[in-house]
Amino acid sequence: MSKKNAFYAQSGGVTAVINASACGVIETARQNRDRIGKVYAGRNGIIGALREDLIDTSKESKAAIRGLLNTPSGAFGSCRHKLKSLEDNRAEYERLIEVFKAHNIGYFFYNGGGDSADTCLKVSQLSESMGYPLQAIHVPKTIDNDLPLTDNCPGFGSVAKYVAVSTMEAAMDVESMCETSTKVFILEVMGRHAGWIAAAAGLAGESRDEAPHIILFPEIPFDHDKFLARVQRTVKRCGYCVVVASEGAQYKDGRFLAESGLKDAFGHSQLGGLAPFLAALVKDELGYKYHWAVADYLQRSARHIASQTDVDQAYALGRAAVEFALRGDNAVMPCIVRGKGKRYSWSIGEARLQDVANVEKKMPRNYITRDGFGITEAAREYLAPLVAGEAYPPYRNGLPQYVRLKNVAVPRKLKKRFEV
Numbered sequence: 101m102s103k104k105n106a107f108y109a110q111s112g113g114v115t116a117v118i119n120a121s122a123c124g125v126i127e128t129a130r131q132n133r134d135r136i137g138k139v140y141a142g143r144n145g146i147i148g149a150l151r152e153d154l155i156d157t158s159k160e161s162k163a164a165i166r167g168l169l170n171t172p173s174g175a176f177g178s179c180r181h182k183l184k185s186l187e188d189n190r191a192e193y194e195r196l197i198e199v200f201k202a203h204n205i206g207y208f209f210y211n212g213g214g215d216s217a218d219t220c221l222k223v224s225q226l227s228e229s230m231g232y233p234l235q236a237i238h239v240p241k242t243i244d245n246d247l248p249l250t251d252n253c254p255g256f257g258s259v260a261k262y263v264a265v266s267t268m269e270a271a272m273d274v275e276s277m278c279e280t281s282t283k284v285f286i287l288e289v290m291g292r293h294a295g296w297i298a299a300a301a302g303l304a305g306e307s308r309d310e311a312p313h314i315i316l317f318p319e320i321p322f323d324h325d326k327f328l329a330r331v332q333r334t335v336k337r338c339g340y341c342v343v344v345a346s347e348g349a350q351y352k353d354g355r356f357l358a359e360s361g362l363k364d365a366f367g368h369s370q371l372g373g374l375a376p377f378l379a380a381l382v383k384d385e386l387g388y389k390y391h392w393a394v395a396d397y398l399q400r401s402a403r404h405i406a407s408q409t410d411v412d413q414a415y416a417l418g419r420a421a422v423e424f425a426l427r428g429d430n431a432v433m434p435c436i437v438r439g440k441g442k443r444y445s446w447s448i449g450e451a452r453l454q455d456v457a458n459v460e461k462k463m464p465r466n467y468i469t470r471d472g473f474g475i476t477e478a479a480r481e482y483l484a485p486l487v488a489g490e491a492y493p494p495y496r497n498g499l500p501q502y503v504r505l506k507n508v509a510v511p512r513k514l515k516k517r518f519e520v
Contacts, residue, residue: 124418
């Protein structure tokens with residue numbers, strides 16, 4: 101048969117730089133046309149493969165693909181669809197192989213977090229058991245920064261930069277008005293089980309009197325009395341208090357402060373409402389005037405203030421994924437390796453998916469101050485290089501100029517439709 105085509109899909113929550121990884125994959129594949137045919141993308145992630153709803157990226161111009169470097173969100177659409185185990189739902193995996201066979205796909209690039217690494221591993225295992233040659237490479241992505249065996253994750257650096265800048269600017273606003281207005285400001289950020297994003301807010305201030313004055317981490321059990329006492333002492337000393345809280349803040353018994361009781365598509369507890377919960381505590385027990393905000397989608401979509409380091413690494417990992425596939429690798433993930441020495445440097449390494457899937461990397465205890473409310477110098481040294489550099493997109497009429505792809509559909513070859 102002719103040279104094999106490639107399939108690329110985006111999974112889970114999108115980021116400011118996931119499209120940079122897509123750019124790395126597609127441009128590198130185009131540079132190797134003698135070995136890779138077309139790159140097909142899944143419309144809305146993996147469900148695009150299940151539905152045989154593929155996008156022909158060869159219909160996009162060189163300039164459009166290059167424009168993905170500066171464009172947030174997921175250019176081809178993403179989804180929260182967790183494939184179950186091979187034993188529980190073998191039909192979905194067999195459907196993927198059926199679609200790949202129909203479209204002569206021999207390379208599978210799955211751009212996502214921990215659940216996506218697990219899916220990529222299972223697809224690799226099934227293709228081997230079915231005798232269908234397929235090289236499955238996971239392209240890391242997660243703003244939570246909780247994937248193991250990589251120094252950091254694409255998407256995190258830009259979120260960290262946004263949160264640190266937002267904390268700094270909001271704190272200046274509150275400080276200027278605290279004499280007669282707001283005393284306590286609470287910013288809720290993402291992070292279910294790992295406090296990396298909340299920790300990044302700590303870059304906004306260096307002394308104990310500079311915001312954020314309190315950071316709440318999932319790794320440190322929430323203590324009602326200690327929290328309120330710290331808020332009160334801070335207001336008395338500084339005139340105001342800025343709190344940055346990870347959505348995954350939890351009690352000693354593991355219950356989330358903001359658990360809604362609902363589950364998402366991956367089976368995780370849905371979180372939300374932590375900021376107003378904390379604000380109510382402050383108001384009811386201390387009587388302070390407050391304001392709160394939830395960074396929510398703003399933190400992960402803020403391409404206008406992305407980290408240059410983050411953009412560079414996201415692209416490099418997409419490129420490396422194709423290079424790994426071309427050298428015959430399978431069931432692996434390219435990762436970031438931090439260089440040694442005082443001056444920050446990084447390179448690309450490789451991790452086996454069996455060591456990545458379903459493993460979460462949490463904040464080391466030595467990155468959190470002894471009192472549990474701040475970051476240490478070790479954390480600052482780790483975080484600072486990841487937010488370094490500005491990667492502003494082009495602007496037109498005062499607004500960022502982002503690309504929108506044509507996303508031309510690939511003609512279906514299978515008669516059987518598949519419901520997802």
